[in-house]
Amino acid sequence: MTRYNPKEIEPKWQAAWEQSGIYKAEDQGEKPKWYSLIEFPYPSGAGLHTGHIRSNTALDIVSRKRRMQGFNVLYPIGWDAFGLPTENFAIKTGRPPQEVTKENTDTFRRQLKSLGYSFDWSREVDTTDPNYYKWTQWLFLQFFKEGLAYKDKININWCPKCKIGLANEEVEQGSCERCGGPVEAREKEQWILKMTEYADKLLDGLDGVDFLPEIKTQQRNWIGRSEGAEINFPLSPFSKGSTPQAGGISSIKVFTTRPDTIYGATFIALAPNHSAIGNWKLEIGNYPEVKVFIEKAKEEAEGQRNADKAGICLQGITALNPATGEEIPVWVVNYVLGDVGTGAIMAVPQHDERDREFAEKYNLPILDKPLASWEEVLEKTGGKKVVRYKLRDWVFSRQRYWGEPIPLVFCANCAKEPGENSKHEARNSKQIQNSKVQTENKYSDLNYGWVAVPDEQLPVELPRVEKYQPTDTGESPLAGITEWVNTACPSCGGPATRETDVMPNWAGSSWYFISYCIAENLKSQAPSIKQFTSPEFQNKLKYWLPIDWYNGGMEHSTRHLLYARFWMQFLHDQGLVPVAEPFAKRTAQGMVLAADGKKMSKSLGNVVNPDELVNEFGADAVRLYEMFMGPFDQAIAWAERGILGPWRFLEKVWNIGSRVHFLEERVETLPEVKRKLHQTIKKVSEDIEGLSMNTAVSTMMEFVNMAPGKISKADWQLLLRILAPFAPHITEELYQLLGNSKHEVLNSKGQSIHSQPWPEYDEALLVEEKFELVIQVNGKVRATVSAQKGISQAQAEEMAKPAVSKWLEEGEVKKIVFVADRLINFIVS
Numbered sequence: 001m002t003r004y005n006p007k008e009i010e011p012k013w014q015a016a017w018e019q020s021g022i023y024k025a026e027d028q029g030e031k032p033k034w035y036s037l038i039e040f041p042y043p044s045g046a047g048l049h050t051g052h053i054r055s056n057t058a059l060d061i062v063s064r065k066r067r068m069q070g071f072n073v074l075y076p077i078g079w080d081a082f083g084l085p086t087e088n089f090a091i092k093t094g095r096p097p098q099e100v101t102k103e104n105t106d107t108f109r110r111q112l113k114s115l116g117y118s119f120d121w122s123r124e125v126d127t128t129d130p131n132y133y134k135w136t137q138w139l140f141l142q143f144f145k146e147g148l149a150y151k152d153k154i155n156i157n158w159c160p161k162c163k164i165g166l167a168n169e170e171v172e173q174g175s176c177e178r179c180g181g182p183v184e185a186r187e188k189e190q191w192i193l194k195m196t197e198y199a200d201k202l203l204d205g206l207d208g209v210d211f212l213p214e215i216k217t218q219q220r221n222w223i224g225r226s227e228g229a230e231i232n233f234p235l236s237p238f239s240k241g242s243t244p245q246a247g248g249i250s251s252i253k254v255f256t257t258r259p260d261t262i263y264g265a266t267f268i269a270l271a272p273n274h275s276a277i278g279n280w281k282l283e284i285g286n287y288p289e290v291k292v293f294i295e296k297a298k299e300e301a302e303g304q305r306n307a308d309k310a311g312i313c314l315q316g317i318t319a320l321n322p323a324t325g326e327e328i329p330v331w332v333v334n335y336v337l338g339d340v341g342t343g344a345i346m347a348v349p350q351h352d353e354r355d356r357e358f359a360e361k362y363n364l365p366i367l368d369k370p371l372a373s374w375e376e377v378l379e380k381t382g383g384k385k386v387v388r389y390k391l392r393d394w395v396f397s398r399q400r401y402w403g404e405p406i407p408l409v410f411c412a413n414c415a416k417e418p419g420e421n422s423k424h425e426a427r428n429s430k431q432i433q434n435s436k437v438q439t440e441n442k443y444s445d446l447n448y449g450w451v452a453v454p455d456e457q458l459p460v461e462l463p464r465v466e467k468y469q470p471t472d473t474g475e476s477p478l479a480g481i482t483e484w485v486n487t488a489c490p491s492c493g494g495p496a497t498r499e500t501d502v503m504p505n506w507a508g509s510s511w512y513f514i515s516y517c518i519a520e521n522l523k524s525q526a527p528s529i530k531q532f533t534s535p536e537f538q539n540k541l542k543y544w545l546p547i548d549w550y551n552g553g554m555e556h557s558t559r560h561l562l563y564a565r566f567w568m569q570f571l572h573d574q575g576l577v578p579v580a581e582p583f584a585k586r587t588a589q590g591m592v593l594a595a596d597g598k599k600m601s602k603s604l605g606n607v608v609n610p611d612e613l614v615n616e617f618g619a620d621a622v623r624l625y626e627m628f629m630g631p632f633d634q635a636i637a638w639a640e641r642g643i644l645g646p647w648r649f650l651e652k653v654w655n656i657g658s659r660v661h662f663l664e665e666r667v668e669t670l671p672e673v674k675r676k677l678h679q680t681i682k683k684v685s686e687d688i689e690g691l692s693m694n695t696a697v698s699t700m701m702e703f704v705n706m707a708p709g710k711i712s713k714a715d716w717q718l719l720l721r722i723l724a725p726f727a728p729h730i731t732e733e734l735y736q737l738l739g740n741s742k743h744e745v746l747n748s749k750g751q752s753i754h755s756q757p758w759p760e761y762d763e764a765l766l767v768e769e770k771f772e773l774v775i776q777v778n779g780k781v782r783a784t785v786s787a788q789k790g791i792s793q794a795q796a797e798e799m800a801k802p803a804v805s806k807w808l809e810e811g812e813v814k815k816i817v818f819v820a821d822r823l824i825n826f827i828v829s
Contacts, residue, residue, distance in 0.1 A: 002652035003015065006618025010729040014116055022752055023118040025074040027540050035544050036063040036070035037513055037583075038550035039560070040078040040125075042505075043104035046087045048111040048610050049600060050592040050626065050638060051553075057623045058589065058632060058691060059551050059726060060117045064725035065688055067118075068758040074544060075118055076516040078125035079105050082133075083505030084162060087402035091469055097402045099462070101128055115619045116728050118754070127404075128506030131523040132515065134459030136409040136507050137566070138398075138527035141452045142574060144408065148194045149396070155273060155298060155338070156395055158186035165190060166704045167395045167504065167626055170559070172692055185298045188474060191501060193394040193566075195414075199223050201569050201580070202391075202562065211584040212633075215557045222558040224390020228257040229374065230342065231383035233268055233319040234326050249276050252319055252330070255341030255388055258351060259377040261325045263369035265346040266359065268330045269311070271338035272297040277314075285315035290332060297334040306757060309358045321346075322381040323372075323566035333358060342389050379550075394563065396504060399467035401477045403502030405460045407453040411489035411496040415449025426720035450499075451491045455528045460498070476500040509560050510567040513582055517544040532576050542578045550583040553591075561586065587691060590634040592626075597637050620727035621647040627693035627726060649701050651732055653723070656708055657734035660716045670710040674765060676703050677715055681761040684722045697726065713738060718759045774823035775800040777807040795817040800824050 017023060036059045041052055063075040081101045090097040105126065125132055143149040157166040165188060170177050204224055205218050232251040252268055270277065272294040281287050293312045311333035318327050335354055336345055349359035349366040359366050369666070377383065397406070453460055463484045468477045478500040479485065489496035515522060517540045525531050552561070564582055572580040593599060594606035601607065613622045624646035630636035669677070680703040687696035694766040700723055707719070717738060724731040737751035773787040773796060783803035787796065796818060801808060807828060815827040 004651050004730070006620060006729065007615075010114075010619050013729050013732045014113060017116075017118075017752070017754075018113075018121070019751070021122075022754065023073075023120055024122055026072055026074075028543060029072050031070055031072040032072045033543060034063070034066040035547045035549075036066070036073065036075045037516075037547045037550045038077075040080050040509070040512055041108060042080045042083065042085065043108045044085055045100065045104055046607065047104075047107050050608050050610065051589070051600075051696065052465065053115065053610060053622065054592055054626045054632070055551050055553075055589045056112070056115070056117055057626050058693060061627070061688055061725040062549060062692065063118055064728065064754055065685075065758060067754060068721065068724075068756060070757070072685060073118075074123075074516065075120060076123045076125075076519075077112065077117075077119040077121065078123075078512055078516070079108070079127065080505065080509050080512070081105060081128040082125055082403050082503075082508060084164065084400065084402075087400055087468070088162075090402070096464065097468070098128070105534045114614050115610070115623060118728070120453050123516045125308065125512060125515050125519055125522070127512070128209060130459045130461050133404045133508065135515070135522060135527050136404050136503070136511070137453075137458050137460060138455060139505070139511060139571070140404075140503065141407060141455075142576075143193055143570065144447065144450075144452055146570075146574070147447075148197060148570065149191060150194065151189055151191050151450065153187060153189045154192070154395075155185045155187050156190055157183045158188075158474075159183055163472070163474070164400055165474075166397060167506075168392055173492045184818045185300060186474070187298065190395050190397040191499070193396050193562075195394045195566050196389055196391055198569050199225065199389045199391050200567055202565055202594075205565065205569065206579050209581050209583060211583075212587060215554070215561070215586055215588065218554075218557040219562055222391060222562065226390070227258050228255055228341075228386060228388060229259040229378060229383045230255055230386050231262070231322065231346070231377075231381045232321060233261060233328075233346065236320055237316040249279055252276065252344050253342045254346045255342045255386065256346055259347065259374055259381075259383060260371045260379070261348040261351045262321065262346060262377050263356040263372060264348045264350045264367045265321055265323075265328065266321050266349060266365040266367055266438055267328050267347045268357070269333045269336045269345050269358075270314075270330065271336040271340075271343040272332055272334060273338040274332070274343045277332065278313070280317055281318050286312070290314060297332075300334060309333065309354065309361065311358060311362065313362075322383075323377060326417075329364075331362075339392055340390065384723065394566075396507075397501035398504050399474055399501055400470055401462075401465070401502070403462075403505065404507055405462055405478070405502055406499040407458060407460045407497045408450050409453065409487055409489060409496040410499070411451050411494060412447055412449065413494040414451055414489060414491050418540060451489055451496065455525055457490070458527055462502075476502060476683045478502070506560055506563050510563045511571075513547055513550075513564070514541065514545070514568075514571075514577065517541050517699065532811050538578070545577060546579045546582055546584045547589070549585045551587045551589065554588045557588075565772050586635070589632055590630075590636060592629075593635055593637045595638050595640055600638075613643065617643055617647050618650075618729070620730050621650055624650065624697060624726055628697040630694055632691045632693050646697070649704065650727060652704055653727075654730060654734070655718075656704065656711075657716070658736065659709070660711065660713055661734075661737050669712045669715045671769075673710045674715060675768070676706060677711075677718060678761040678765040681718065681722055681759045685758070685761070688725070693726075700726075712718060720753060721756055721759050724753050771821050773799065775804050776823060777804050778828055779825060782807055789821050791821075792825070796824045800826075 038059050044159055059075065063073050067073045084095050086101055086104070090100045093100070127133060140149065157168065157171045159166055159176040159179065159181060159697055161179050162176060166176060166183060171183050174183055175181060175182055202219060203225055206219060208513055218718065230253055232253050234251045254268065277290070277294070290312055311331045314330045314332060317330045319330055320326070321328055336343065339478050347355040347358070349356040349364065350368050356366065378385070463481055465477070465481060471477060485498050485500060487496055521537065531537060568577060568582040569580050571577045591599070596606065598604060598606060610622065621643055625643040628646055629642060680699050683699045684696045687693065703719065717735065720731045720735050732753050769789050770786055771789055772784045774781055775783040775785065785799050785803055787799055798815065804826065808828060811828040813826050814829050817825040817827070
């Protein structure tokens with residue numbers, strides 16, 4: 001037999017698997033279903049990287065094992081292709097994003113296929129395909145029609161370098177998570193999804209899913225449910241009149257999680273954008289200085305505000321502590337945020353670190369007062385218990401070109417004359433959370449004049465343009481395409497203008513796991529409630545959802561993972577999907593670092609190219625090394641020569657397989673090898689479920705080291721089966737060699753090793769028949785020898801005496817103590 005040559009066998013079997021459709025999932029059937037999911041890749045210009053391989057291979061192993069266990073497995077793939085990096089690369093190279101995206105996607109597809117993944121390619125989706133994003137647009141419109149999408153002028157995180165607004169989840173320590181540049185605050189009208197309406201449901205849903213504990217902790221902290229109290233602090237009377245009122249406002253409502261500390265409150269702190277400040281222009285003695293401070297604070301990103309606390313006292317405005325009656329000053333500070341709580345806090349420097357830092361900086365009192373009970377404080381102040389959240393609504397607009405157009409038009413005529421269409425249901429955040437109220441027309445109060453593009457006109461396609469660079473004004477490049485912007489109102493037929501912002505790159509990934517279930521229906525059918533609720537759609541969704549195992553990066557725990565859960569919760573409330581939680585299980589892989597321990601980056605020149613590895617060592621060796629290099633959930637540095645170990649292991653497997661092929665059927669496996677085989681089957685089976693892939697590989701390596709010349713054809717096939725999910729090509733070749741001497745390419749699913757049953761281990765063979773016999777002389781351990789369990793004392797003496805002869809010669813053996821299967825002790829004097 002020839003030497004191991006992956007360049008020959010791997011392309012052959014990849015073509016055979018694709019031709020046979022062995023990995024294509026059936027939408028129904030007698031087998032139990034299994035849905036494995038990886039985060040579909042963003043097809044960047046850099047191509048596939050080692051992090052992709054680590055995640056993809058782990059779930060590929062799980063998926064292959066499930067097929068062998070008799071499951072109908074869906075392991076799909078697609079492309080998360082809208083977004084900033086592609087647009088920036090297109091701008092840099094002077095090419096259309098559509099062209100760049102296709103080229104990058106083709107590269108990724110080729111690379112993934114070269115690694116032998118068992119994806120169901122028939123369900124491939126692409127977020128930039130109009131047939132896909134027409135459904136993304138339709139789903140957005142469901143939020144809009146329910147009043148959960150609204151437009152508002154707010155302070156947003158603005159990246160001057162990328163010239164784009166960012167959601168809070170896209171800002172890391174005051175910097176843009178894409179380019180790393182500083183983020184500043186900017187006031188702008190934005191489309192927003194009311195994710196806060198689902199704060200409790202998102203929290204409660206975590207109790208019923210199998211997520212890594214650290215993922216649950218991150219999401220709970222991000223949502224930040226706080227039980228506290230709202231308390232009104234009356235304004236002090238003004239010198240020009242006895243009425244304690246300024247600008248029509250008689251009190252400041254604060255939110256606090258520590259009402260018991262109210263006796264130590266020494267000042268009120270307002271957010272720079274607190275609505276009351278503008279009403280107090282006449283009463284604030286230093287209003288010009290206050291205005292300057294507010295404008296400066298608005299330009300600061302949240303991280304900068306917390307790091308450098310600053311404020312200004314409102315001269316002429318004071319409040320009364322309702323618990324003590326004492327007058328306290330009112331400050332505007334940069335570390336209180338307008339969209340958290342009420343935008344106002346009672347500052348208690350003795351019990352809050354931020355307040356203490358601020359008080360020490362501005363020489364404000366720090367009082368050590370006794371704590372009171374909540375009940376006492378609320379009764380005395382007239383306050384009430386409330387629940388608040390750290391979570392904020394999701395800023396959904398992006399002022400770029402390469403994204404899904406938002407399918408709305410603004411009609412000035414309809415803004416004046418509401419349509420007489422039938423009632424619709426709209427969310428009302430002012431009433432009970434997640435409740436519905438009836439409105440008299442189809443425009444909610446928040447979106448007056450905005451009209452949804454009808455279902456039959458979807459998709460609103462992204463126009464092809466010559467110039468798509470971001471603008472310095474903050475407007476989307478689409479705003480300059482007059483012939484696209486100007487349109488007719490779908491409601492009244494009058495002149496209207498399209499929304500020119502696009503959706504964030506998170507939009508398409510918020511439901512892609514649903515799209516895989518109905519992929520073949522997405523292209524041919526126009527989006528509508530009728531289609532989505534049809535038996536054809538719903539039967540497939542009920543069959544496949546929820547996803548059984550989802551793996552991805554920890555960095556997405558409070559971004560994509562939270563967004564996807566929000567969309568699913570909403571769609572479940574609308575009766576469009578059968579379950580509220582999309583993912584039954586969520587795991588995460590550690591990052592693959594460069595050899596120097598740094599993050600791989602093209603700019604640092606330390607990126608490992610998978611194409612070169614596959615070309616030199618083969619896909620099986622690359623897959624095996626990615627699993628062998630260390631614990632799956634921990635970051636690990638790439639070792640340039642580390643792949644040689646897995647490569648040599650596969651060579652050894654190949655050489656043994658070559659010899660086993662010629663063995664006669666009557667050749668039996670030696671007992672100790674058979675025992676080790678069944679121990680290996682048990683260990684590998686358990687390790688796969690725990691993603692302990694490195695120990696699974698090392699266990700198989702140990703077995704192969706003792707197997708040469710001592711194993712039967714039947715037992716060798718068992719080893720090949722448990723190795724098959726890790727190294728699918730070489731195992732397929734060797735398996736076929738054992739049963740088909742002509743080396744024919746398989747032509748049905750049944751012939752493949754990947755369709756064979758997963759091996760069962762024999763419990764009786766797991767017990768070790770050998771033990772280490774401890775040999776003592778006068779109670780001191782002098783040696784150990786390997787012995788067969790159940791040996792007699794006489795046999796133990798015979799084995800032990802040569803090992804301790806020099807101690808036995810020092811005297812006469814007076815007594816021998818023997819403990820079966822444990823030890824023998826010679827008493828010498």
